[in-house]
Amino acid sequence: MQRNGVKHSGNGRTHTKARAPQWAAWAAGLTGFGVALAPWLSGGVYVGARPVAPSDTLAALLWSADMPLMGALLASLLVLVGFVLAAWHAAMWRLPVGRFLLPLVLLIGWMAVSAVWVGSGWTGLLRLVQWSLGLIAVLTLTAVVRRGAAGWLVIAPLVASASLLGLRGCAEYLLNALGGLPNWRVFASFFNPNLLAGYLAMTAPLTMGVLLMLGRELPEPRRRAYTASLTVGLWLQLSALALTASRLGMLAFIGAAVVFLALAQGQRLLSRDFLMRLGVVGVLLTAVVWLSTPATQRLTPKAAAQDVHSGTFRIETWKGTARAALSNPIFGVGTGAFEWGYPRYAQVGYTRAAHSTYLEIAAESGIPALLLLLAMGLSWLRRALQPELPPDPARPVPRAPDWRPARFGVVAAVVGAALHNAVDSDLQAFANLITLMALLGLGLALAVDGVFTIPIRPLERRGTALAVASVLAIALTSFGLGEWHANQGRYEALVSHAPQAVELYSLARRFDSTNPDYLLDAGELYYALGRRETAFELMTRAVALKPTPRNLYRLGLYYERENDLERAQQQYQAALERDPHSLPVLLKLARLAQSNPADPRLPDAARRYYERVVEIQNSPYGRVRAIPEIVETAYGFAHLALARHYRALGATVQAQGHYEQALQVFRNYREVTYPFHLAGRTLGLYNPERERQILSAHLQVLHDLASLYEAQGRLEQARALRAEHARLSAE
Numbered sequence: 001m002q003r004n005g006v007k008h009s010g011n012g013r014t015h016t017k018a019r020a021p022q023w024a025a026w027a028a029g030l031t032g033f034g035v036a037l038a039p040w041l042s043g044g045v046y047v048g049a050r051p052v053a054p055s056d057t058l059a060a061l062l063w064s065a066d067m068p069l070m071g072a073l074l075a076s077l078l079v080l081v082g083f084v085l086a087a088w089h090a091a092m093w094r095l096p097v098g099r100f101l102l103p104l105v106l107l108i109g110w111m112a113v114s115a116v117w118v119g120s121g122w123t124g125l126l127r128l129v130q131w132s133l134g135l136i137a138v139l140t141l142t143a144v145v146r147r148g149a150a151g152w153l154v155i156a157p158l159v160a161s162a163s164l165l166g167l168r169g170c171a172e173y174l175l176n177a178l179g180g181l182p183n184w185r186v187f188a189s190f191f192n193p194n195l196l197a198g199y200l201a202m203t204a205p206l207t208m209g210v211l212l213m214l215g216r217e218l219p220e221p222r223r224r225a226y227t228a229s230l231t232v233g234l235w236l237q238l239s240a241l242a243l244t245a246s247r248l249g250m251l252a253f254i255g256a257a258v259v260f261l262a263l264a265q266g267q268r269l270l271s272r273d274f275l276m277r278l279g280v281v282g283v284l285l286t287a288v289v290w291l292s293t294p295a296t297q298r299l300t301p302k303a304a305a306q307d308v309h310s311g312t313f314r315i316e317t318w319k320g321t322a323r324a325a326l327s328n329p330i331f332g333v334g335t336g337a338f339e340w341g342y343p344r345y346a347q348v349g350y351t352r353a354a355h356s357t358y359l360e361i362a363a364e365s366g367i368p369a370l371l372l373l374l375a376m377g378l379s380w381l382r383r384a385l386q387p388e389l390p391p392d393p394a395r396p397v398p399r400a401p402d403w404r405p406a407r408f409g410v411v412a413a414v415v416g417a418a419l420h421n422a423v424d425s426d427l428q429a430f431a432n433l434i435t436l437m438a439l440l441g442l443g444l445a446l447a448v449d450g451v452f453t454i455p456i457r458p459l460e461r462r463g464t465a466l467a468v469a470s471v472l473a474i475a476l477t478s479f480g481l482g483e484w485h486a487n488q489g490r491y492e493a494l495v496s497h498a499p500q501a502v503e504l505y506s507l508a509r510r511f512d513s514t515n516p517d518y519l520l521d522a523g524e525l526y527y528a529l530g531r532r533e534t535a536f537e538l539m540t541r542a543v544a545l546k547p548t549p550r551n552l553y554r555l556g557l558y559y560e561r562e563n564d565l566e567r568a569q570q571q572y573q574a575a576l577e578r579d580p581h582s583l584p585v586l587l588k589l590a591r592l593a594q595s596n597p598a599d600p601r602l603p604d605a606a607r608r609y610y611e612r613v614v615e616i617q618n619s620p621y622g623r624v625r626a627i628p629e630i631v632e633t634a635y636g637f638a639h640l641a642l643a644r645h646y647r648a649l650g651a652t653v654q655a656q657g658h659y660e661q662a663l664q665v666f667r668n669y670r671e672v673t674y675p676f677h678l679a680g681r682t683l684g685l686y687n688p689e690r691e692r693q694i695l696s697a698h699l700q701v702l703h704d705l706a707s708l709y710e711a712q713g714r715l716e717q718a719r720a721l722r723a724e725h726a727r728l729s730a731e
Contacts, residue, residue, distance in 0.1 A: 027085040028150040029157075031140050034078030035438040036157035039165055039199055039431040041071025043190035046126070047352070048517040049486040049508075051494050057484065065189035067487060069126075072430045073480030076133050079434070080469040083140045087465030094143045094451040096444050097383050103376035104135060107369055111335040114365040118334030118341075121545045122514045127336040127364075129475045130430050134437035136472070141441030142451045147403045154442060155406065158435070159210055162203035163233030165189070169196065169240030173292065182293040186243045191429060197249025198426035200241040201416040202435055205256040207234045209409015212264060212274050217401050227277065235281045239288045248423045256416030263408040267390075313624045314355050314423070316348040325362035325370075332366040340548040343579035349625035353425035360425050377418065383450045384411050384443035403446055410443045482512025486521070493525060501525055516546035520554065527558060543571075549579035556588065565592060581621050583634035586613050590641070600644035607645065613638035631673045633694050636665035640697055643704070652708065659705040666698040699725055 044065040052060040052067070060066035061074075087093075095101060108131050115124030145151050169186040176184035190196040211230040218226055241249055264270050323345040324333055333341025338360060339352055354360035362370040384407065391400045417426065417436050426432040444450030489504030505522040512518060523538035539558065543551045556571030569592055575585045590609035594602060602610065616622050617635040643658035674691070702725040709718035 021089065023085050023089040024144040024150055025153060027082040027140060027144045029153040030078045030082035030085070031137060031144075031438070032154035032157040034075045034082070035137065035154070035434050036161035037078070038072070038075040038434045039161060040189050041065060041075055042068045042430040043188065043195065043199070043432075044068035044071075045191040045195070045352075045428050046483075049483070049490040049521060051491040052487040053491050054488050057488065060487070063189065065191075067480075067483050068191075068430060069476075069483040070480035072130070072133075073476040075430075075434065076476050077473065079133060079137050079140065080473055082144075083136050084465050084469050086140050086143045087461045090143055090461065091455070092453045093456045093461065094445075094453050096138060096142045096441070096451055097379070097449070098452070099379035100376055100383065100440075100444065101138075103372045103379065104138070107372040107376065108132060108135060110369045110372060111365045114331040114369070115335040117331045118337060120334030120337035122512075122516060123336030123339075123546065124334060125336075125475070125514075126479065129472060129479070130433055132468075132472060133430075133476075134433055136468070137434055137437045138441040138444075141438060142445045145442060145445035147401065147446060151403075151406075151442070151446060154438065155206070155210060158203065158438070159207050159230070159233060162200065162207065163236050165196075166200065166233070166236030166238075166240040169243055170236060170288075173243045177293070184293075185245045186240060188240070190431070193244035194246050194249065194424050195426060195429045195432060197241055197244040197246035198252070198417070198420040198424055199429075199432055199435065200237050200244075201249050201252040201256060201420045202413045202432075202439065204234060204237045204241065204253055205260050205412035205416050206409045206439070207237060208257065208260055208278075209406045209412065211277065212269060212271070212409070213401075213403065213405035215271060215274050215277075216269070216405065227273070231277045231281060235284050238281065238285050242285060242289050243292055249420060252416050252420035252423075255419045256412040259415045260408055260412035263385075263411065264405060267404055267408075269402075269405055269408075313348055313351075316620060316624060317346070317351055317355050318359055320346040320348070321354040321356065321359040321363045325359065325367060328363070329367045332362065332364045332369070335365045338364050340546065340578055343549060343581070344577070346579075346581065346621070347619075348621055353428055355424050357421035357425050357427050360428075380414070380440055380443060381411070383447050384414070386448045386450075388448045407443070407446050410439055410446065413439050414443060478512045479515075482508045482515055482518060484508075485511065486515075486518050490521065493521070498525060498529060502529070514545060516542040516551070519545070520551060524554075524558075532562070547574070547578065549575040549582050549585065552578065553582065553585055553588070556585075560588075560592075568592070581616055583613055583616065583632060586610075586616075587634055587637055590638075600641075600648040602641065602645045607642070610638040610641050614642065630676075631665065631669040633665060633669050633697075636662045636669070636694075636701070637697055639665065640701055643701075647704070647708075656705070656708055659701055659708065662697075662701045663705060666694065666701060669694065670698065695728065699728060702728070 040063075041061065042065060044067075046068050050060075050066050057067070061070055065071055096104075108128065111124075111131065112128055114120070115128060118124075141154060145154060165188055169188045172186045172188060173184055176182075185193040187193045187196050190199065207230060211227060211234060214226045214230065215223060238253070241253060261270070321342060324342050327345065328341075338354065342354070342363065343350070354363060358370055358373070361373055388404065390404070391402050414436070417432075417439070420426055427436070485504045486508035489501045489508060492498075492501035492504060502522070502525050505518060505525060508515070508518045509522060519538045519542035523535045523542060525535075526532075526538065527535035536558070539555050543555050552571050552575035556568045556575065559565075559568035559571060569589070572585050572588050572592070575582055576589070579585070586609050590602075590606045590613075591597070593605040593609065613634055617632075617638075622632070622635070639658040639662035643655045643662060645655075646652075646658065647655035702721045706718045706721035706725070709715070709721065
């Protein structure tokens, strides 16, 4: 006999809970596995087609995450199947509390309005699809997860995946250290170390909660086996976090850990065994930090100076993003359009992200979007922290497990994510977004009063679920298959297999016809093959869909090749309007303003452009950069042009100053940046034509400055420059 989900024996004294329906277990398991798989497949950030050889596509997808869109497709299909299963069978649908669900739905809706209003195109659509999948994950988990097997089918894959990712990070560091790179910062399958740090700042507190819960609930000897495994997993995650050398990531975890320990201590849940295991993890982690170069370098005076630079860049980027948000307070610069909406407000070097999810959402989608995000977070926290009574110890075995440690682990994990998203744009990576959404769903599903249940007729449930899942699956398939072919096309283009590249890009555009990167790349291929009309049609469409300063500049170059200088100048001016600090554009406009390139004397317009480049060099934009090791040679070209100008006018002192500054730029480039470009030949970083231009300018500076020194009687310095000139010429 069974009443209310409880089975009773004939004598009425035996009580055992009925198992969760099989469909619920499948829905929870598929969702949990999809979320756990996401960091391995989609920890990268889409930045356009990446060159991947056809024979390496599976490795690029399954290991290096060079195909984040295809990876998101595979992980999301599991989540969508779980969603459809839940909607198909659930007679009573459990939904997140309205104060959480309503702001989340309104946030996604506002992002959609921003994308349409401003016209952010494909990038806006990608952002909307990813957030919609996050909403689907929340809905599925709150619908099927209970305090039992369904909960473990989500939590266990998350913790196991994070532990294995930590192991991968530690192995990655060890292999690179043995290979001669002891200062390697690990990033596993993520786009950069900071995004990996943001992921681990979420998973490590969750692992702590599971460790505390199982240490209290399981009997011997199962307890020892599980807690030992979790202790090792926590150590691996924290070791990988330390090896990212992300100080802000480590601080985010410390903040989350403090929250967890405070909550657990407030409920008198901490045990001696748990604290001893944390102590062991701490000792082992200290050894990792002490022995690893990336972590110990953070303690040196040189690292302190570098951190000042990095911190200054981050703070100035926040200021620029805030200016963008305040200048576009309602709908922002467009959902997903940060790359071309932010540069006009920037006061420091180029960046793809705001280094703060909150500011980035405000700048992209408007201040109302940020307010909705904060309202959603505060409502979630209120529900997730609802107090509950512990299980009755007088109840005969089997008593209900105490899920409070796991709940506190989820809360601390979300706190870790909230802290790190304040200082980095973690949610740009789909893996971080879907993991955070899964944690939000878990927090509500495990809370005492985190969901409400309403009846929905089967036709409405199933029809809505199928429609939503179909739309998202079609969009994801379009993104993923387009990327699959475009990456191979990019590789074929790099190895000069133009016909194969054209065919692959045609397939990519067939699957994803509005992706501006594929349109622009295909246009350049058609131009190389002599099909000018088709090329300009594709490139013009690409620039209209994604008007980044870089794309406008590239289109201007092709008009210049066609000797259509008027259209070229229009594109350059449009690029400069988008980014007033664009150095390549300023140099192009300066050269277009110089009617006679053979005459070193500059017209006023050309001189002003070059002086603007020098002004940028001496401004915070030129001094504070994301990667200070990358030397910008545009400053050297500007100094060389001004030096020749003043020398032709007889202003020797001014000419010498510009020559010496140009020489410093080119020497720094040759020493620091050139080897990096040379090593990146296979990635397309090395441009022979560009390198010849830089070398030619370097040689001219040496020749002209040596002549000036000889005229001044500084023969020893002149001979040194002549010797450097001869050595570079021989190379």
